[in-house]
Amino acid sequence: MPKRTSNRTRVVIGGVDTHGRTHHAAVIDQQGRLLGDREFPADRGGYQQLLGWLGRHGQLEAVGVEGSGSYGAGLTRLLLDRGVKVVEVDRPDRRTRRQRGKSDPIDAEAAARAVLAGVATAPAKRRDGIVEAIRALRAARSGAIKARTAAINQLKGLLVTAPASVREGLDALPRAALVAACARLRPDEATLDDPVQGVKAALRAVACRIHQLDEELSLADQRLATLVRRAAPRLLKLHAIGVDHAGQLLTTAGQRPERLRGEAAFAHLCGVAPIPASSGATHRHRLHRGGDRDANRALHLAVVVRMRWCPRTRGYAERRTTEGLSKPEILRCVKRYLAREVYHALVADFEALHAT
Numbered sequence: 001m002p003k004r005t006s007n008r009t010r011v012v013i014g015g016v017d018t019h020g021r022t023h024h025a026a027v028i029d030q031q032g033r034l035l036g037d038r039e040f041p042a043d044r045g046g047y048q049q050l051l052g053w054l055g056r057h058g059q060l061e062a063v064g065v066e067g068s069g070s071y072g073a074g075l076t077r078l079l080l081d082r083g084v085k086v087v088e089v090d091r092p093d094r095r096t097r098r099q100r101g102k103s104d105p106i107d108a109e110a111a112a113r114a115v116l117a118g119v120a121t122a123p124a125k126r127r128d129g130i131v132e133a134i135r136a137l138r139a140a141r142s143g144a145i146k147a148r149t150a151a152i153n154q155l156k157g158l159l160v161t162a163p164a165s166v167r168e169g170l171d172a173l174p175r176a177a178l179v180a181a182c183a184r185l186r187p188d189e190a191t192l193d194d195p196v197q198g199v200k201a202a203l204r205a206v207a208c209r210i211h212q213l214d215e216e217l218s219l220a221d222q223r224l225a226t227l228v229r230r231a232a233p234r235l236l237k238l239h240a241i242g243v244d245h246a247g248q249l250l251t252t253a254g255q256r257p258e259r260l261r262g263e264a265a266f267a268h269l270c271g272v273a274p275i276p277a278s279s280g281a282t283h284r285h286r287l288h289r290g291g292d293r294d295a296n297r298a299l300h301l302a303v304v305v306r307m308r309w310c311p312r313t314r315g316y317a318e319r320r321t322t323e324g325l326s327k328p329e330i331l332r333c334v335k336r337y338l339a340r341e342v343y344h345a346l347v348a349d350f351e352a353l354h355a356t
Helices: 044-055 073-081 094-100 104-117 129-160 175-183 195-231 243-253 263-269 293-309 311-322 327-355
Strands: 011-018 022-029 034-041 059-066 086-089
Touching: 011 044, 011 104, 022 044, 022 104, 034 044, 034 104, 044 059, 044 073, 059 073, 059 104, 073 086, 086 104, 129 175, 129 195, 129 243, 175 195, 195 243, 243 263, 243 293, 243 327, 263 327, 293 311, 293 327, 311 327
Parallel strands: 011 059, 059 086
Antiparallel strands: 011 022, 022 034
16 A cells, blocks of 8 residues: 655645635645645734644645735735745636636635646735835825826816806816815805805815825825835836836836746736737737736836837837838837836846845
């Protein structure tokens, strides 16, 4: 009879399906046999219990975590602090879920099997350091921009239906002057039942909100500029890469150089890797619609600027045009070349950060 492998020598792989209040873990061996699954609370005590439970089944090689950047961020930090290899796992696609069903044990087992099969290979983001601070500030700034846009639209909507005595003095003003004029309105608090005074009060409230959001955005821009210049000085030296683009590319990459396995992997992460679409005598590549679309947008906007103002890029575009390429195809090519430059700059910046 074959000898049974002891827990001390058996190599195991964990998988975790994360949620707000609980995490469900599963563990398999190198032959893909399910050894068990269990639910743990999503707090520091639960993280410790989960790690101990996985370790009791054998020598832990890696843990696949679904949602390592959201509900699983706390667990991921603890596992990395304990020296455990953590792999970021995407949720199963709809076809797989239609075939196997949906439950926490199934998803946890699928995360472990994705690591074992090599389907999931990307190291999880650590979610700490200066890059995490940049990510948080960018999230707050994005929310302020959306709120400001909504407030401006509301101000214009109120003005459309305002009484003529209010509207006629304001509707011809440009946006900045309109906001300033509305903020100076002084409604009579004693007669707010009058539509004129009520609309004035509403316009003033919305205009003051816009001013507050402007101040919030100005402060956020100052903070981000300071942090991004400290984190990525080499990246900012690239033509057409500003603070906003650099902040997004830093957030996409994370603060772990080992996550960037090469320039091709980084291009795939940003959705600029060419996808073969050849058939028969036709040889071509198509647009890659995967990857981080925000990073793709940052690269796209930088390329648009380069194609207008960078002599080297303009010369390349003219040469490729004579070869028969369309403008979208040239844009995709230049985005791929820019991803290579960004990758090398990011690696150098990350190495400098870890050296300090």
